[in-house]
Amino acid sequence: MDRFFKLLDEFEEYFLATTLMLMLILTFTEVVSRYALHLSFAFAEEITINLFVWSVMVGAATAAKHNHHIGFTLVSDLLPPSVRRWLILSVALVCVGVLGLIGWYGVEMVLSQMRYGQLTPALELPEWIMGLAIPVGALLCMIRFLQSGYTNWEELGKEDAK
Numbered sequence: 001m002d003r004f005f006k007l008l009d010e011f012e013e014y015f016l017a018t019t020l021m022l023m024l025i026l027t028f029t030e031v032v033s034r035y036a037l038h039l040s041f042a043f044a045e046e047i048t049i050n051l052f053v054w055s056v057m058v059g060a061a062t063a064a065k066h067n068h069h070i071g072f073t074l075v076s077d078l079l080p081p082s083v084r085r086w087l088i089l090s091v092a093l094v095c096v097g098v099l100g101l102i103g104w105y106g107v108e109m110v111l112s113q114m115r116y117g118q119l120t121p122a123l124e125l126p127e128w129i130m131g132l133a134i135p136v137g138a139l140l141c142m143i144r145f146l147q148s149g150y151t152n153w154e155e156l157g158k159e160d161a162k
Contacts, residue, residue, distance in 0.1 A: 005147065012062050012140070019055040023048050042122040050120075050130040057137020064095075064144035067152070081160040085153055092149025099138045099145065106134030 030044040063069050071091075076084050110131045118127035 008140075008143070009065075012058055015058050016055055016062065019051045019058075023051050023055070026051075046120055046122040050133070053130070054133045054137070057133045058140060060137060061140035061144045064141050064148055067148055081156045085156040085160065088152045088156065089149055092145050092152075095145045096142050096149075099142045103135045103138030103142070106131070106138055110135060 026044045026048050030041055030048075033039045033041060060069075076087055079087065110128045113126070113128040113131050119125065120127055120130060
C-alpha cells in the first residue's frame with residue numbers, strides 16, 4: 001500500500017508542477033502576443049482554464065493528504081484523544097460521502113457530454129476530456145481523505161494509549 005501512495009504522491013506532484021508551468025507559459029505567451037503583436041490565441045484561455053480545473057482538483061487531494069483543508073479545531077482540540085479520534089474519523093467519512101456524490105454526478109456529466117458529443121468552443125476537443133477532472137479529482141480526494149483519516153486515527157490512538 002505504501003508503494004501505491006508513493007506513486008500517487010509522485011503523480012500529484014509532477015502533475016501539479018506540469019500544469020502550473022503550462023498555465024504560466026500559455027498565459028505569458030498570450031499576454032505578450034496581445035500587447036506586442038496585437039494577436040490573440042483563442043485556444044490559450046480554454047486550455048488554461050481547463051488546466052486550472054484539473055490542478056484545483058488534484059491540488060485538493062494533495063491538501064487533504066496533508067490536512068491543509070480549512071477546519072475549525074477549537075472544539076476538537078479541547079476533546080480528549082479518544083473522542084477526537086472518533087470525531088476525525090466521522091469528518092473523514094462525511095467528506096468521503098460528499099466527494100462520492102460529487103464523483104457520481106461528475107460521471108453522469110461526463111457520460112452526458114459523451115452522449116451528446118459536446119465539443120470545447122475553441123479547439124473543438126471532446127468536452128468530456130475536460131469534464132473528467134471532476135470525477136477523477138473526487139476519487140483522488142476520497143483516497144486522500146481516507147488516508148488522512150486513517151493516519152490521524154492511528155496517531156490519536158497512540159496518543160490515547162500514553
